[in-house]
Amino acid sequence: MFKTLKEEIKAIKLKDPAARSTIEIFLCYPGFYALIFHRVSHYLWNHGFKLWARINSNWGRFLTGIEIHPGATIGKRVFIDHGMGIVIGETAEVGDDVLIYQGVILGGTTTNKGKRHPTIGKGVIIGAGAKVMGNITVGDYSKIGTGAVVLKDVPPNCTCVGVPGRIVKREGEPIKEVDLEHGNLPDPVSDVIKQLFELHYETDKQIKVLYEQHDLCLVDYVDGIEEELDETTL
Incomplete structure (x- = not known):
């Protein structure tokens, strides 16, 4: 004892x-x-x-x-x-x-x-x-x-x-x-939330790039239409 x-x-x-x-x-x-x-x-x-x-x-x-x-x-x-x-x-x-x-x-x-x-x-x-x-x-x-x-x-x-x-x-x-x-x-829940935020950030970046490419394509498309209209007018 x-x-x-x-x-x-x-x-x-x-x-x-x-x-x-x-x-x-x-x-x-x-x-x-x-x-x-x-x-x-x-x-x-x-x-x-x-x-x-x-x-x-x-x-x-x-x-x-x-x-x-x-x-x-x-x-x-x-x-x-x-x-x-x-x-x-x-x-x-x-x-x-x-x-x-x-x-x-x-x-x-x-x-x-x-x-x-x-x-x-x-x-x-x-x-x-x-x-x-x-x-x-x-x-x-x-x-x-x-x-x-x-x-x-x-x-x-x-x-x-x-x-x-x-x-x-x-x-x-x-x-x-x-x-x-x-x-x-370690906190696995916090790790998952952090991964989700990182994924969200990367997704936002990709969407921004897509919007920029879309705007460029739209500008080129409008410029092309204006050129065709000018040629038709002449």
């Missing part, structure tokens, strides 16, 4: 530049407290004390603003940054070294029992306000952009952004370092 807490404090220091000391993390980080509450609730849940597990979970939600169902499986060195409004459902599975920002929902899309919440691979980053819904899998070292709504599987080493979530593949080795520059995430 103490080894796990030590690993989680170390992970927070690595992922949060605002963390200045161990005592500050222990006293002031709601995400850290939420995971402690969840470890206890999960233990009670797995040993048949489901009501007590839910009661403990509700106390954790009251104190931290983070709701994690006791049945959810949370890996090691998970960091919940700020955390207010996070909801993690009963059958959700979160891998090791995952970074989750405030407002994230790992929710279900069916009322049937069984696996109905997402599986998050190791090293995944989930941006603020993102919604990952249903029995889907987010592959290892992928990133979910801020405000994305993910309804389909995301392969490993990918970035998913937008509503609904769109995958932008990333080549190369798995992401080993945490990249917090969410403003640099």
Whole structure:
């Protein structure tokens, strides 16, 4: 237990530049407290004390603003940054070294029992306000952009952004370092709009050229008619 807490404090220091000391993390980080509450609730849940597990979970939600169902499986060195409004459902599975920002929902899309919440691979980053819904899998070292709504599987080493979530593949080795520059995430919708503007600009240029050629042809045609009229008059 103490080894796990030590690993989680170390992970927070690595992922949060605002963390200045161990005592500050222990006293002031709601995400850290939420995971402690969840470890206890999960233990009670797995040993048949489901009501007590839910009661403990509700106390954790009251104190931290983070709701994690006791049945959810949370890996090691998970960091919940700020955390207010996070909801993690009963059958959700979160891998090791995952970074989750405030407002994230790992929710279900069916009322049937069984696996109905997402599986998050190791090293995944989930941006603020993102919604990952249903029995889907987010592959290892992928990133979910801020405000994305993910309804389909995301392969490993990918970035998913937008509503609904769109995958932008990333080549190369798995992401080993945490990249917090969410403003640099690719935006395929913006790229398409930019392409449409460029196409519109090129189309306008071509139409302008056609108008100019049409005017020249019209001038030549009028000049030809005037010359024929002059010859006829003579």
